[in-house]
Amino acid sequence: xxxxxxxxxxxxxxxxxxxxxxxxxxxxxxxxxxxxxxxxxxxxxxxxxxxxxxxxxxxxxxxxxxxxxxxxxxxxxxxxxxxxxxxxxxxxxxxxxxxxxxxxxxxxxxxxxxxxxxxxxxxxxxxxxxxxxxxxxxxxxxxxxxxxxxxxxxxxxxxxxxxxxxxxxxxxxxxxxxxxxxxxxxxxxxxxxxxxxxxxxxxxxxxxxxxxxxxxxxxxxxxxxxxxxxxxxxxxxxxxxxxxxxxxxxxxxxxxxxxxxxxxxxxxxxxxxxxxxxxxxxxxxxxxxxxxxxxxxxxxxxxxxxxxxxxxxxxxxxxxxxxxxxxxxxxxxxxxxxxxxxxxxxxxxxxxxxxxxxxxxxxxxxxxxxxxxxxxxxxxxxxxxxxxxxxxxxxxxxxxxxxxxxxxxxxxxxxxxxxxxx
Numbered sequence: 501x502x503x504x505x506x507x508x509x510x511x512x513x514x515x516x517x518x519x520x521x522x523x524x525x526x527x528x529x530x531x532x533x534x535x536x537x538x539x540x541x542x543x544x545x546x547x548x549x550x551x552x553x554x555x556x557x558x559x560x561x562x563x564x565x566x567x568x569x570x571x572x573x574x575x576x577x578x579x580x581x582x583x584x585x586x587x588x589x590x591x592x593x594x595x596x597x598x599x600x601x602x603x604x605x606x607x608x609x610x611x612x613x614x615x616x617x618x619x620x621x622x623x624x625x626x627x628x629x630x631x632x633x634x635x636x637x638x639x640x641x642x643x644x645x646x647x648x649x650x651x652x653x654x655x656x657x658x659x660x661x662x663x664x665x666x667x668x669x670x671x672x673x674x675x676x677x678x679x680x681x682x683x684x685x686x687x688x689x690x691x692x693x694x695x696x697x698x699x700x701x702x703x704x705x706x707x708x709x710x711x712x713x714x715x716x717x718x719x720x721x722x723x724x725x726x727x728x729x730x731x732x733x734x735x736x737x738x739x740x741x742x743x744x745x746x747x748x749x750x751x752x753x754x755x756x757x758x759x760x761x762x763x764x765x766x767x768x769x770x771x772x773x774x775x776x777x778x779x780x781x782x783x784x785x786x787x788x789x790x791x792x793x794x795x796x797x798x799x800x801x802x803x804x805x806x807x808x809x810x811x812x813x814x815x816x817x818x819x820x821x822x823x824x825x826x827x828x829x830x831x832x833x834x835x836x837x838x839x840x841x842x843x844x845x846x847x848x849x850x851x852x853x854x855x856x857x858x859x860x861x862x863x864x865x866x867x868x869x870x871x872x873x874x875x876x877x878x879x880x881x882x883x884x885x886x887x888x889x890x891x892x893x894x895x896x897x898x899x900x901x902x903x904x905x906x907x908x909x910x911x912x913x914x915x916x917x918x919x920x921x922x
Contacts, residue, residue: 501756502714504741505827507721508760508817508903510768511739512804514829514911515761516540519556519717521909521919522759527712528564529557530704532747533737534719535572535603537628544916546588553578555717558585558592564707565592566700569599570737570747572633573645575689596693597700597749598646605685606664606677607632613672626770634736645697648690657683701749708754716744716755722817723768730859733772741821760823760905762814764831764895765790766807773862776807776843783807789833808841808869811902816856818903827909828899831892832918837874840895843867844902872898880913885920888912 505522507513520542523529531553539550544559551558553574555565567573573596585592607629615627636642641660647653658679665676707714718739723729725739737743741760745752765786766776778786786806818826834840845852845868848861852868875889882888888896888910900907910920 502708502716502750502754503757503759504716504718504744504755504821505759505761506718506741506744506821507724507739508762508814508821508823508826509721509766509810510723510770510774511538511720512767512769513721513761513763514541514827515718516542516551516556517829517911517914517916518759518761518827518909519715520544520559521916523557523560523563523715525713526557526560526563526715528566528704528707528714529555530566530568530700530714530716530744530748531555531571532568532716532718532744533570533739534735535628535630535633536574536577537572537626537630537735538719540717540719541914542916543914546590549585549588551581551585553581554585554592554594557715557717558594559590561591563593564703565594566704566748567594567596567600568700568704568748569597570743571597571600572603572630572737573600573693574603574628575692579692594696595698595700595703596645596696598644598697599699599701599749600645601633601637602643602645602648602686602689603629603633604636604643605682606661607636609674610664610667613668613674617672631736643686645693648686649694653686654683657686704748704750708750716741716748718744722760722820723813724770725820728820730772730862733770733859741823757824758822759825759827759909760818760821761827761829762809762817762899762903763829764809764834764899766810766813767804769804773859773865774805774807775813775846775862775865776810776867777805778807785836786833789836790830808843808867809899810843810867811899812843812846812854812856814899815854815903818905823903823905825908826900826903826905827911828896828907829911831895831910832878832880832912834895835875835877835879838876839871840874841869841871842898842902844870881915881918882912883917883920885910885922888920 846865
C-alpha cells in the first residue's frame with residue numbers, strides 16, 4: 501500500500517497530524533518535495549513539534565523516514581531539528597537521497613536580498629532560500645548531495661561564487677562571499693549527513709517489491725503548486741500527489757491512494773488572492789480559536805489570513821491532487837459559531853462561477869456565502885462519527901458533497917488521539 505498525504509488548499513491544512521496518525525501502520529514515510537520553508541505541526545505524547553525538514557513518521561519506532569530526491573535539503577536546519585527532536589526522547593531512522601539538492605548559504609541571502617529589492621512587489625517569501633535553490637536546480641547550477649564528496653566540488657563552487665558575487669555587488673550592493681568559507685561549509689555538511697546518504701529511490705523500489713506500507717508526505721497545498729496554483733504566489737516545487745512519483749523516484753502507478761487534507765475553514769499565510777478572507781473581529785476570533793496555538797505560521801510566525809470553508813478552491817485542489825479520500829481537520833474550531841458560513845461559488849463581474857479561475861480573476865471574485873446551522877458543543881476529542889452533534893455530522897456531509905470525494909478522516913482536535921476514522 502502506497503498512500504500520498506497532500507494538501508487541498510494553501511498549506512497549513514494539518515497534513516503533519518494526519519501522517520503522524522496514519523504512520524502507525526507504515527513501514528516508510530517519505531518527504532518528496534519542498535524544504536524548511538513550511539512546518540508540519542504535530543502534538544503527541546512526546547510534546548509539540550513543528551517539523552520543517554524531518555518526515556512526520558519519526559515518532560513511530562521501526563519506520564524508515566526518507567528525505568527523497570525532490571527535497572531541498574537545508575543541512576543546518578536539519579541538524580538543529582534533529583537535535584531538538586532527540587532532546588525530547590525521540591529516536592528514529594533517517595535516510596537522505598544522494599540526489600537531493602543542497603540548500604546553500606547564498607540561496608537564503610539571495611532570497612532575502614530579492615525580497616528587499618522587490619519592496620512592494622514581494623511574493624511573500626519565507627526567505628528560506630527555496631526559490632533560488634530550485635532556480636539553480638533547473639538551471640543545472642545546483643549542488644546535489646553526492647557532489648559534497650566529489651573532487652569537482654571546489655572548482656564548481658568557485659565558478660558559482662564568481663557569478664553570485666557579481667550579482668551581490670552590482671544588483672544588491674551587498675558584500676561578496678568568500679569561496680573558501682563556502683567550500684568549508686559544504687565539507688561540514690557532507691560530514692554531517694554522510695552516514696544517512698543512500699540511493700533512496702532504489703530503497704523505495706525495493707520496499708515496494710516487498711509490499712511495504714509507504715506514506716508520501718507532501719508540503720504546502722495544491723493552491724501553492726508552481727504550475728497549477730495562484731501563480732506567482734506559489735512555492736517553487738510541485739505540491740501535487742502526481743509529483744510524488746518524481747520526487748521520490750518511484751513509478752506513478754505504484755501510488756494507490758491519495759488523501760487530500762483540508763480544514764473545516766480556510767487559512768493561508770503569505771501573499772496572493774484569498775477570496776474568503778475575513779477581517780476585523782470576525783477574523784481575529786477565528787484566528788485565535790484556530791488550532792492549539794491559533795492561526796500563525798509554523799515557519800514565519802506570521803498571522804494567517806482566515807476565512808470560511810471555500811468549496812470552490814477545495815474542490816479544485818482535491819481534483820488536482822486526484823484525491824481518493826479527504827481528511828477534514830479542525831472542525832472543533834467551529835464550535836463557537838451559531839451559523840457556519842461556507843463559500844459555494846465566486847461572483848466575478850456579475851457572473852457566479854463554481855470553477856477555480858486564474859489569479860487575476862481571483863482578485864475580482866466575491867464569495868457566494870451559504871450559512872449552515874452551527875453545533876455549539878465542545879466536540880474536541882470525539883473519536884466516533886455518530887457521537888458528533890447532528891449539525892456537525894451535517895457539516896461533514898456538506899463538505900463531502902461539495903468536494904465530491906469521501907471524507908474518511910475527521911480531526912476533532914490537534915492531538916494524535918483526537919481523530920475519527922470513518
